[in-house]
Amino acid sequence: MKKVTIKDIAEGAGVSISTVSYVLSGKRSVSDEVKRRIHEQIELLHYKPNAVARSFASRKTNIIGLYCSKYPDTENTDVFFLKMVNGMMAAAEKRNYKVLLLNEMEGSENFVIPFDKTFPIDGAIVTTTINSHHYLNQLESEEMPFVLVGKPPKDLKINCVDNDNVKAAYEAVELLLKQGATNIGMVTGSGLHTRLSDFEIGYMMAHNSYQIAYRSENIIRHDINDPDYVQKIMSAIQENGLDGILVSLLFTRLINRLLTDPHAPHSIPIVSFGFDLIAEHYSHLTKDVHFIQSNAYKLGIEAVARLIDLIDKPESKAKQMLLSPELSVWRQSKELQQIE
Template identity: 30%
Template structure:
């Protein structure tokens, strides 16, 4: 930049103003500067700019390896995120927390992270301390998923209580009365909320709630779904349908049921959550609640950007969901 200024015979600040447009620069000078800059292959140094402006246009994206491994979810979320971020000229700095890895280091990064203008966090757990810590640090952030103490924390999420309600209700409407629930891990707020909805649906239908029929899985993967299904069956309790908290879990559970000689949906109906490719590919295809993941991503990105830019924001932002009826629940 200095070189350009010299070659063009103007001051350094003039060159700067040519780019920022914050000061009027005469046309001939402007053109001259731009020409020389092009000749020299000038490339503004964004780091220096950031230092001067205290603005990086970078958003820290804090993911658990959990969420990254849930491939379809993550990739669609990312699509929503990048769609709006690209438009607004922001980019994401990836931080993946490995489960093995010490959580401290990971959160340290958040706290050190002066390179980002704001932060998006995923997968809040119940009793998760870190969010409160970030709140102390004076940096814009939004979380994807409901934090356990959501008071005045900006977040975007589905109404998971309603998801649980809708899924269960659909099974009830189909005539089921003995409905099991293979839930996600116990320490996720999602799991808690869906359980609430499940209970509400039962209550409304006058079906007694049986604690044993609710199984908490350790993760969201297929094997765990099969394992949960096995635990469920070992109880010896009767059930004619299962509400499963994730498509992958459902696939695992369904395979297990079939392996045990149970017919889906004839002997056990299934409603799952998440409309990933696999849910429509598998046979029988899964009836699911479609979480609008891309919209969640887009909303989260918009929220954090608005916040960074000082706009008034309203939160939480609740994104809708739809029931998609397919084969696994039986005829509708």
């Protein structure tokens, strides 16, 4: 069974190949009669355009690549990633694009993936990874349009989409103050670098704006892989006399302890980053939790929207988009009230 091509349709309808092509693309007006005959043949022969041939001729695949790091991640960032991909697919579909998952090539020590026509893509989305700086430098030299999801290195003017984490931490502190906190702690990962995170900047700016005493020991840095971090952080909370806490979702076990342990101090208000990612599992909260939305889905949408704009007109210059934080509260469920 030979495959049906545009030529078969042209012959069947008694017109030229180009006319069939133009009917299919709608790029030129064609008489209704010819259109009818062509569609009749398409129906009759079950013609389906060949995507690869089309891409080859038009130099356009309508596919965007999503570069996925192989670096081990926590469950939480996995959920973030999944929701981001969902957003990307939604945005891509609207504009007739598909998403191709690309992972690191075998044998490369660094996170290096070909960023050219080695893959059938019109553009790419890159997420921040450990050695992204080195990597992004390389990307800049290529002609492929791309958008970074995450914070770009300062010296690179590239297209990117990210949460406004400075503002997020700032507003989180504001919220804790409104709830009566006076001595606010922040629990954050001990990254590879000792550089200040945007969260810390926002935290500090809020302390400055509201003229609250700032104590460096209130910024509690911990490796999330330390098996005993919960105990250590709980101790620090007590020793420092904290009455409000800002905590990253990465500290799953700490969150569990603070939010579900009936013996935990009920009085300390907590703001978590990205609690929406795992809220489903917390029908057993012992208190309400305020959180700053992860925006995973939205980031996916925006990244793809920006990328497709770039593909459509590549001359447009680099733009940095920051999503404003949205604060929400996840209420202690009915479930639990029945228990008590």
